[in-house]
Amino acid sequence: MSVATSPTRLVWRRFLRHRLAEASLVFLAVLLALSLAAPLIAQLRGIDPSMTDLYHRLEGPSARNWLGTDDLGRDLFQRLLDGGRVSLLVVLAGAILSAILGAAIGVVAGYLGGRLDGVLMRITDGVIALPLLPLLIVLAAIDPRKLGIPAELAQSETFSLYRIVVIVALTGWTTVARLVRAETLSLKARDFTRAARALGARPGRIMFRHILPNAAGSLVVATTMSVGGLILLESTLSFLGLGTQPPAASWGNMLTGAQELLQEAPLLALWPGLLIFLTVIAFNFLGDGLQDALDPRSERRQ
Amino acid sequence: MSRYLASRAVEIVITLVVMSFVVYLLIGLMPGDPIDMMISGNPKMTSEDAKRLRALYGVDRPLIERYLAWAHQVLTGNFGYSRSLNRPVLAVLWPRLLNTFELAGFAFLISSAIALPLGVWAAARPRSRADYLINLFCFAGISTPTFWLAMLLISLFAVKLGWLPAGGMANPRVGTSFLAAVGQNVRFAALPVATLALVQLGVYARFMRGAMIEVLRQDYVRTARAKGASERRVLLGHAFANALAPVLTILALSFGSLFSGAMITETMFAWPGMGAMIYQAIQTNDFNLALVGLLLATFSTIVGNLLADLALVAVDPRVSIVDRR
Numbered sequence: 001m002s003v004a005t006s007p008t009r010l011v012w013r014r015f016l017r018h019r020l021a022e023a024s025l026v027f028l029a030v031l032l033a034l035s036l037a038a039p040l041i042a043q044l045r046g047i048d049p050s051m052t053d054l055y056h057r058l059e060g061p062s063a064r065n066w067l068g069t070d071d072l073g074r075d076l077f078q079r080l081l082d083g084g085r086v087s088l089l090v091v092l093a094g095a096i097l098s099a100i101l102g103a104a105i106g107v108v109a110g111y112l113g114g115r116l117d118g119v120l121m122r123i124t125d126g127v128i129a130l131p132l133l134p135l136l137i138v139l140a141a142i143d144p145r146k147l148g149i150p151a152e153l154a155q156s157e158t159f160s161l162y163r164i165v166v167i168v169a170l171t172g173w174t175t176v177a178r179l180v181r182a183e184t185l186s187l188k189a190r191d192f193t194r195a196a197r198a199l200g201a202r203p204g205r206i207m208f209r210h211i212l213p214n215a216a217g218s219l220v221v222a223t224t225m226s227v228g229g230l231i232l233l234e235s236t237l238s239f240l241g242l243g244t245q246p247p248a249a250s251w252g253n254m255l256t257g258a259q260e261l262l263q264e265a266p267l268l269a270l271w272p273g274l275l276i277f278l279t280v281i282a283f284n285f286l287g288d289g290l291q292d293a294l295d296p297r298s299e300r301r302q
Numbered sequence: 303m304s305r306y307l308a309s310r311a312v313e314i315v316i317t318l319v320v321m322s323f324v325v326y327l328l329i330g331l332m333p334g335d336p337i338d339m340m341i342s343g344n345p346k347m348t349s350e351d352a353k354r355l356r357a358l359y360g361v362d363r364p365l366i367e368r369y370l371a372w373a374h375q376v377l378t379g380n381f382g383y384s385r386s387l388n389r390p391v392l393a394v395l396w397p398r399l400l401n402t403f404e405l406a407g408f409a410f411l412i413s414s415a416i417a418l419p420l421g422v423w424a425a426a427r428p429r430s431r432a433d434y435l436i437n438l439f440c441f442a443g444i445s446t447p448t449f450w451l452a453m454l455l456i457s458l459f460a461v462k463l464g465w466l467p468a469g470g471m472a473n474p475r476v477g478t479s480f481l482a483a484v485g486q487n488v489r490f491a492a493l494p495v496a497t498l499a500l501v502q503l504g505v506y507a508r509f510m511r512g513a514m515i516e517v518l519r520q521d522y523v524r525t526a527r528a529k530g531a532s533e534r535r536v537l538l539g540h541a542f543a544n545a546l547a548p549v550l551t552i553l554a555l556s557f558g559s560l561f562s563g564a565m566i567t568e569t570m571f572a573w574p575g576m577g578a579m580i581y582q583a584i585q586t587n588d589f590n591l592a593l594v595g596l597l598l599a600t601f602s603t604i605v606g607n608l609l610a611d612l613a614l615v616a617v618d619p620r621v622s623i624v625d626r627r
Contacts, residue, residue, distance in 0.1 A: 128555060128558070129557070129558045129603060130600060130603065131558045131562050131599045131600060131603050132559075132562055133561075134561075134565055134580045134581070134595075134596055135325070135596065137580075137584055138328045141332050141584055142328055142331035142333075143334075146331045228444070228445060232447050236447060236448070236449060240569075255449070255450060255453070258453075259453060262461055266457050273450035277442075277447065277450070280444075280446075281441055281442060281445035288441075
């Protein structure tokens, strides 16, 4: 190679070599665009996604209802897009929150080291080893009014979304914290960090201005890889009736209703599950591709 | 050794104490309290009665005081009663814990028995078509929602084909021959075990592949090849034994998620296990049952981790307990 390539170009080129990751990126972009544009699409098609129509329930695909209708006669295609918007936004918000939390814990543990590091990592390992799901179910079932949150807010639809975001964040931070800590340990010994320290920079400045930006790569990889699992978590909680609350659609709670109709309308159970599956696998491929692209050792693996 | 065990025991106790407090706090935040239940069960109750009962049961006292009283009772061996089933919680939970062990244990054995060879197979041919397909299969397993897989399996094997029961557990009549009883058990366990095994399989196989690839880069593997050892011997004799140690550690850490998966699987297939019981207890506001169930689940997970760590020491002479401290 004679032309000099910038690191970003190099990463991008390596990423594109991972064909599944590339396809996943396209799939996720299309899905996100479609689900964000869902209200617009509904308007263009002249369909009200929340309108029930009991004369047209459980219908097969038609020119009007592309994927048919659900048990209340609502258009399945629009419901899927609406569900996708809720699921994706909730999980992405939770993942970003968990990245912030995990990065802070990881960089502090790795940089300050010593006893604090020991305690923080023990907690992280402890949380990883716990049977988390039952605990999260309890967390999802608590009554916010007992925490002093006013009743009208506690019963609003947005609150159930915020709650899921927090639950997702509380689950996702461990992976990020471990990876960022490992990265911090190696960056701590590098010359630029030592130079900053010699110039009298405070630990806080070194951690957040010098180390974290350089750990951004692994932070992005870790977050992307955790998103898949978090989507599964959100859909599971919603399926159990503890996540996104109807009438708001989410892929998980669409499957709750479909479960009882397995015999009459198996397709109702197929679509939301398939979308969860494809989205999760796309995020996992994406994370895998990013890891290969950002990991210098991957060059040797070819 | 005894020092190590002692420090691990202290760790387990601390984890359990912290967990019990957190869970106690969270359960206290769930809607309603035991007295509300009594009021709804008995319309004649006046507000004075409710107040008196609150004082009697100590529900009006501060949280920390209630927690300490509860902890004191537990330490004296009294785990209390399940409100919805009117039986001591331990008597309710114990048989269900065994059922969960049966489900999770078979799923764990089957998925490791398939995943470890798959991982080795893929690592031996990196970037080949087989590796690619195995990788795809693993990603598919990791990305499938457990409850959806359960629904698909039920609708295919129970509803459409009618080959297997959709849920429940075998309950052979008295006088059934041993073989027939085993057969019934297998029929009922097939779908739940398959569900749980399939979602774990991908995780295990990927770890195995990663560990093998790492080991196959080592100098001693090159040396073994240079000395003319057969590929089979290099893979199984030299590489696999060394790659197994990190994989075992990760398998041990996965017990918690195995339990979480079992919770969903049990609920979907009406398998009378701990996970389904805890979920039901939370749904019916059976506070004490949920609390003790969660602690028991945590306890068995941590003890499982400890046993796996000890097994690791037995398998791998490089891992020494003493210098890890």
